[in-house]
Amino acid sequence: DIVMTQSPDSLAVSLGERATIDCKSSQSVLYSSNNKNYLAWYQQKPGQPPKVLIYWASTRESGVPDRFSGSGSGADFTLTISSLQAEDVAVYYCHQYYRPPYTFGQGTKLEIK
């Protein structure tokens, strides 16, 4: 299985400041034939299901604010929120869909400082 490890487990950031969450996979999720990274990021607010923010490691889902961005390749990825808003308080998960069994990171809880 591909193990996804996120850091940190929790993060407190001031409103308007940058938040950065890292995700490492135990093996590369870059598919060489199309040069795509098979990685997505989700946001989960309390009492709600996860919502996809980013797929192919850096493609923002339609309707997702442009303060959210994804970067990285191979086995190291980052989700960045450029200017934290109150509504961004949530748990964030990375997810590899390179190979089943599909796996998720353990989650990073983002709070306001």
Place this chain on the structure above:
Amino acid sequence: QLQLQESGPGLAKPSETLSLTCTVSGGSVSSDNNYWGWIRQPPGKGLEWIGNIHYSGSTYYNPSLKSRVSISVDTSNNQFSLNLSSVSAADTAVYHCAKSTPNSETYLSTWFDPWGQGILVTVSS
């Protein structure tokens, strides 16, 4: 707009079989070669993929659960279902159903979107 809704008992007894159904509205389980999946989340914990089914009926499961899991699709009622046998307290979780768009290169599933709201299933005698 595609919507998914889980239904089923919220309580299961140890050693019995947990059965859940996901009803799809605003679209068809037979359309666009989509995959339909189940993902669970123990209370206060992270996400675990259970398995996927293609509308054609082909399935693939998480090996950690494979011996106990069965996923089926009912195109006439626009639903797909999960059966998990021999449940224990460790199977207590919120169970989500979700859609996954197939990847044109690998023909396997990709990210999950949208998700159902989820249903809490507690395993207890």
